[in-house]
Amino acid sequence: MQVFDIQITNDLQEITAHGNPSFPIGVYKTLLSRNVHGYVPLHWHDEIQFVLVLKGCVSFSVNQSTYYVEEKNGIFINSSCLHSARTYNSEDSEYICFDINPSFLSPSSESIIYQKYVEPFIRYNSNSAITLSTSVPWQNIILDDLDNLFELYTKREFGFELNMYAILLRVWHSIVTHTPDYITEVDANAFTENQRIKQMISFIHQNYKQKVTLEDIAKSANVSRSECCRFFKQMTKSTPFEYLISYRINQSILLLRKSSMSITEIADEVGFGSVSYYIEKFRNQTNYTPKEFRNYCTSLSEN
Structure with missing residues (x-):
């Protein structure tokens, strides 16, 4: 068995049920x-x-x-x-x-x-x-x-x-x-840093549909913009905006697979101000256009 699309909450907790209460x-x-x-x-x-x-x-x-x-x-x-x-x-x-x-x-x-x-x-x-x-x-x-x-x-x-x-x-x-x-005692610095990145990512997950600035993300964890960039890159191997774009794309994938919304409607729903920009970023991340990806998912479900 493979989980093809891990479902997570705003604070990044996976919500997949691993086994069952009798055999967890x-x-x-x-x-x-x-x-x-x-x-x-x-x-x-x-x-x-x-x-x-x-x-x-x-x-x-x-x-x-x-x-x-x-x-x-x-x-x-x-x-x-x-x-x-x-x-x-x-x-x-x-x-x-x-x-x-x-x-x-x-x-x-x-x-x-x-x-x-x-x-x-x-x-x-x-x-x-x-x-x-x-x-x-x-x-x-x-x-x-x-x-x-x-x-x-x-x-x-x-x-x-x-x-x-x-x-x-x-x-x-x-x-x-x-x-x-x-x-040994909990490493206080590691605990603090884990909490900080969870706060930043949770903020992105809760506000990705809206306009999100670097200052907004930094404020969510009470750090400067420069520290936000440095720390976010260190923890996730991507910049805050790379993560934001990737998360918007991932949310749009769910809509492409499960809804009948148009490509334009989906782009607006997940926070992209421009359809052409959405298509460009989608292709960069998946090697498909949104339309091609939707057609691919449809063909899989029919087989």
């Missing part, structure tokens, strides 16, 4: 070129995440850091960390992703397992991400476990839930015992 695990095989954007946009969720790259090289942005993960290697991304994924080079990339609610590791908050080994790790997330390399023995074991988890989940033979649970407990034990500094 989502398992996805993702080919980045098949995502509606061609990449996985910046978002966060309560679930911890393990990734195993099957093909190509993937650039993962997690909080303020970028990790380049090659084929057969992987990455762990902690709960509530802002992250995105893009193909690093021209070759398409594919990976398996496991989104796991921390409650699955210990259903009871009163358990010593939760209090000593789960809650401190996800709360004091100085380890926002851990790369998993085949060249490191304990990490290579985790990568093999992830491969086994996907096979178990895919085959779904009797007892697969128990088997997955046992493997995930072993994986988690390896993660926490190889990162003994996880109960």
